[in-house]
Amino acid sequence: MNRRTILLLQILVGLGFFVIWHFGTTVPMPNGKPLINPFFFSTPLDVLARTWKDFASGVIWRHLYVTALEMVLAFIIGSVLGIVVGFWFARRALTAAVFDPYVKAANALPRVVLAPIFALWFGLGIWSKVALGVTLVFFVVFFNVYQGVKEVSPTVLANARMLGMNNRQLLRHVYMPSAMSWVFSSLHTSVGFALVGAVVGEYLGSSAGLGYRIAQAEGVFDVTGVFSGMLVLTAFVILVDLMVSAVERRLLVWRPSAPTSTAQG
Amino acid sequence: MPQDKPSTVAGEYPAAERSAVELDAVKVAYGDRDTSYVAVARADLTVRRGEFVAVVGPTGCGKSTLLNIAAGLIRPSAGVCRIDGVPLDGLNGAAGYLFQADALMPWKRAIDNVAIGLEIRGVSRSEARERATGWLARVGLRAFTDRYPHQLSGGQRKRVALAQTLILEPKLLLMDEPFGPLDAQTRQLMGELLLGLWSEDRKAVIFITHDLEEAISLSDRVVIMSAGPGATIIGDYPVELERPRDPAEVRHTAAFARLHREIWDHLKSEVVKAYAQEDSR
Ligand SMILES: Nc1ncnc2c1ncn2[C@@H]1O[C@H](COP(=O)(O)OP(=O)(O)O)[C@@H](O)[C@H]1O
Numbered sequence: 001m002n003r004r005t006i007l008l009l010q011i012l013v014g015l016g017f018f019v020i021w022h023f024g025t026t027v028p029m030p031n032g033k034p035l036i037n038p039f040f041f042s043t044p045l046d047v048l049a050r051t052w053k054d055f056a057s058g059v060i061w062r063h064l065y066v067t068a069l070e071m072v073l074a075f076i077i078g079s080v081l082g083i084v085v086g087f088w089f090a091r092r093a094l095t096a097a098v099f100d101p102y103v104k105a106a107n108a109l110p111r112v113v114l115a116p117i118f119a120l121w122f123g124l125g126i127w128s129k130v131a132l133g134v135t136l137v138f139f140v141v142f143f144n145v146y147q148g149v150k151e152v153s154p155t156v157l158a159n160a161r162m163l164g165m166n167n168r169q170l171l172r173h174v175y176m177p178s179a180m181s182w183v184f185s186s187l188h189t190s191v192g193f194a195l196v197g198a199v200v201g202e203y204l205g206s207s208a209g210l211g212y213r214i215a216q217a218e219g220v221f222d223v224t225g226v227f228s229g230m231l232v233l234t235a236f237v238i239l240v241d242l243m244v245s246a247v248e249r250r251l252l253v254w255r256p257s258a259p260t261s262t263a264q265g
Numbered sequence: 266m267p268q269d270k271p272s273t274v275a276g277e278y279p280a281a282e283r284s285a286v287e288l289d290a291v292k293v294a295y296g297d298r299d300t301s302y303v304a305v306a307r308a309d310l311t312v313r314r315g316e317f318v319a320v321v322g323p324t325g326c327g328k329s330t331l332l333n334i335a336a337g338l339i340r341p342s343a344g345v346c347r348i349d350g351v352p353l354d355g356l357n358g359a360a361g362y363l364f365q366a367d368a369l370m371p372w373k374r375a376i377d378n379v380a381i382g383l384e385i386r387g388v389s390r391s392e393a394r395e396r397a398t399g400w401l402a403r404v405g406l407r408a409f410t411d412r413y414p415h416q417l418s419g420g421q422r423k424r425v426a427l428a429q430t431l432i433l434e435p436k437l438l439l440m441d442e443p444f445g446p447l448d449a450q451t452r453q454l455m456g457e458l459l460l461g462l463w464s465e466d467r468k469a470v471i472f473i474t475h476d477l478e479e480a481i482s483l484s485d486r487v488v489i490m491s492a493g494p495g496a497t498i499i500g501d502y503p504v505e506l507e508r509p510r511d512p513a514e515v516r517h518t519a520a521f522a523r524l525h526r527e528i529w530d531h532l533k534s535e536v537v538k539a540y541a542q543e544d545s546r
């Protein structure tokens with residue numbers, strides 16, 4: 001099976017979907033109504049037209065900016081916390097053992113239920129969304145750092161010690177690169193989670209952002225608006241994912257083949 | 266204690282003063298008291314300065330264990346390990362260790378892997394890299410300095426590891442089946458390379474191998490270990506083949522064949538024993 005054929009078929013599937021959607025919602029049946037009710041499903045051309053209008057008038061940029069900002073902040077804060085705590089736990093067996101059940105419990109909690117609390121604590125601005133994203137990103141990074149430190153090859157470690165490294169140098173030249181390689185290979189997941197935190201937070205209560213746009217449209221049964229919001233969000237996710245892939249390729253050049261994971265957004 | 270060679274300087278202090286490594290009644294047991302596994306029951310071994318000692322023995326007998334003792338990576342359960350006559354406490358800073366498994370830092374390029382030992386000793390980055398380039402050239406990897414370990418073949422990785430160790434000019438070189446996973450031709454080339462580098466400054470070497478021919482062709486002495494558990498050193502054969510020697514050529518001499526037959530007869534019974542034990546487990 002060559003890649004050309006696959007690509008062609010992929011495009012065909014996409015086109016087929018839009019063609020069915022288009023004709024299903026616009027061509028009247030014998031009873032005078034289209035097969036698919038455009039009130040509930042909109043039409044592809046309407047969605048495209050709305051999206052175009054939003055970009056042309058410029059209203060969408062502010063919302064994109066807010067969502068991107070929340071995502072970036074959640075990613076950075078969650079990663080820094082995850083790295084620090086991950087190292088701390090990995091190097092202190094007692095701490096890790098004592099906190100283990102609490103970490104597991106906290107991670108098992110569906111984070112969406114925290115959104116109202118964060119809204120209460122941090123207000124309806126960006127920080128409640130950032131906080132939600134942080135609780136998601138933190139655990140991904142934390143577990144990967146912990147694993148990365150624990151999984152350092154004992155031979156590489158023994159060799160580094162025989163070369164004369166002290167604890168600080170081991171941290172810098174052995175533990176850190178190993179942990180970071182785990183973090184980098186989970187970039188798709190953590191960046192995706194940062195976005196999930198932002199959008200879900202906006203959806204549940206805010207005054208700006210892509211999640212807010214979707215919630216607004218939903219509130220007035222504006223299905224075209226909802227789909228248009230989803231379209232912009234999807235395009236944004238794909239863009240971010242491509243950027244992450246590029247960053248990942250650069251950071252993990254020393255890997256035989258960087259494992260590819262898909263975003264969990 | 267094996268005293269097969271008379272001391273060259275009469276009236277001087279005996280082995281303790283001049284030996285590079287001295288294992289004195291070393292015993293190694295792994296695990297807790299109740300699950301204890303005695304890997305090495307008793308090992309007495311003296312390696313003189315400048316001496317190249319090969320250790321052979323059936324797999325699992327405790328060869329790597331002995332090397333780890335000399336490196337200070339593990340402590341003996343009983344007995345002492347002396348380095349230059351001083352009981353070893355902690356890591357052996359004078360030793361370079363070539364591990365059996367891949368030990369290069371996969372996230373560093375060949376040149377950075379070689380330079381790192383100097384860098385952490387405070388040598389400036391540019392000087393460390395310059396000397397590392399020199400060492401990579403000596404092991405025939407001038408064109409591969411910027412490769413990551415996964416972009417190198419097994420033999421090339423071993424050569425990087427050799428350069429990484431030798432650049433620090435260790436007084437003692439510990440090698441654990443360093444050429445084990447390589448093909449026969451590469452092994453021979455690596456043997457030649459090693460002897461060439463070794464003859465420049467004659468470090469003390471403990472060289473572990475499962476290949477008796479390799480052991481004889483490279484070393485001054487071949488030491489045989491018995492099958493575990495509770496392994497001991499059961500044979501100590503001086504290799505009186507002239508130096509400098511070509512490890513490939515020397516294999517065709519009559520003296521080599523005689524020595525090989527003699528040691529192999531001894532070793533064979535131990536290998537058979539080791540297999541019998543593996544089966545009965
Ligand atoms: N960390 C360890 N814990 C328990 N047993 C070990 C450990 N390391 C080695 N052993 C055991 O000690 C014996 C000797 O091991 P090793 O020195 O690696 O053998 P060799 O290098 O001669 O093949 C083996 O039976 C092995 O299973």
Ligand SMILES: [Mg+2]
Nearest residue numbers: 328329365441
């Ligand atoms: Mg071994």
